Amino acid sequence: MDNNVKTIIKKRLERTAEALRKNNMAAYVCDTKEDALKLVEQLMPQGSSVGCGGTMSMQECGVADLVKSGKYNFIDRTKWENTDECYKEMYGADFFISSSNAVTESGLLYNVDGNSNRVSMIAYGPKKVIMLVGYNKIVHSLDDAVRRVKEIAAPANCVRLGCNTYCAEKGECMGIDGGMIDGCKGDTICCNFLISAKQRQKDRINVILVAEELGY
16 A cells, blocks of 8 residues: 555544544554554453454454464354354453444444344443454444445445345445435344444443454
8 A cells, every 4th residue: 555545544543543532442543454463462361251243354354363373262153053152151251352334533333233243242241342443444424334334344244144135136235325224125134233432431342443454
């Protein structure tokens, strides 16, 4: 990436980080995925119990390999026959790792879920939440966040998960010009919507903003 472009991106990330801190979230800005990986390792003491959502950003940063390295008590949902029991275990974890579908420059996190284990754990449960967010997910407003999910995040995730949805077939939500919940009338992964604003529990949510593109 051109250094001049990266300078502008980092300025935008710093503004966003400051807004997140005003909303009682810890926020960090990293130049690269590798820097983000090092920061996650600093934030999570070895031996901690760790759960995660289905996040491509975690894989792209190398955090998926880190939590499987044996340094942590990783609650790996792919190894559980009963996913409900797995999620109950995650609610009591020391850390939950996720990304965010969008982050506004005013310091709001916007997330949409199908099973909704991810949005529920962002809101409540695990002692700490760590979010890995590429610069491509930073938006100006909540309206932009809603549109980003309809145009990018939901269609891409439906393709990844093999969902039989309108957006997987057409490449965007059928309610692209509608409100937050306007969309699929049949199968959908947009079931519950979470906006995280100012937090009561200071620094429970840790947002790592990365000056590289990550995830959907």
